[in-house]
Amino acid sequence: MGNQMTEMLKGTLEGIVLAILAVRPAYGYEITARLRDQGFADIVEGTVYALLVRIEQRGFVDVEKVPSEKGPPRKVYSINAHGREQLDEFWRTWSFLAGRIEQLHEGEK
Numbered sequence: 001m002g003n004q005m006t007e008m009l010k011g012t013l014e015g016i017v018l019a020i021l022a023v024r025p026a027y028g029y030e031i032t033a034r035l036r037d038q039g040f041a042d043i044v045e046g047t048v049y050a051l052l053v054r055i056e057q058r059g060f061v062d063v064e065k066v067p068s069e070k071g072p073p074r075k076v077y078s079i080n081a082h083g084r085e086q087l088d089e090f091w092r093t094w095s096f097l098a099g100r101i102e103q104l105h106e107g108e109k
Contacts, residue, residue: 006042013043015090017051018060018083025078027066028052052077060086 009016020026020034032048052075055061060083065073079087 009040009043012090012094013047013051014055015087015094016040017048017055018079018087018090021061021077021079022084022087025064025076027074027076031077055083058086059083 016035017031020031026034028049029045031052032043032045035043035048052061056063056077060079061077062080064076064078066076068074
C-alpha cells in the first residue's frame with residue numbers, strides 16, 4: 001500500500017487520533033502505540049507529536065501534565081467538547097466519502 005496509504009492518512013490522521021482520545025486520554029507515545037496496534041505500523045512518533053501540537057492549538061483537546069517515572073512530565077491529551085464536535089464532523093464526512101467510494105467500487109464490478 002505504501003505511498004498511497006501515506007497520502008490518504010495525511011487527511012484522516014487527525015480524526016483517527018481524536019477517535020483514539022475519545023476512548024480514553026493518552027500521551028503521545030501511547031497514541032503512537034495504539035495506532036500501531038491498529039495496524040498503522042508505518043506511523044512515526046514525530047508525525048503524531050506534530051499532530052498533537054496542531055489539535056491542541058486548534059482547541060480540540062485538553063492537556064494535563066502528569067509526572068513521569070522517566071524524565072520530564074508527560075502531556076496527557078483528552079478530547080474536549082470542541083474536539084468531540086470535530087470528531088463527529090469527521091465521522092459524518094468519512095461516512096459520506098466511504099459511501100461514495102464504495103458506490104464507485106461496486107460500479108466497476
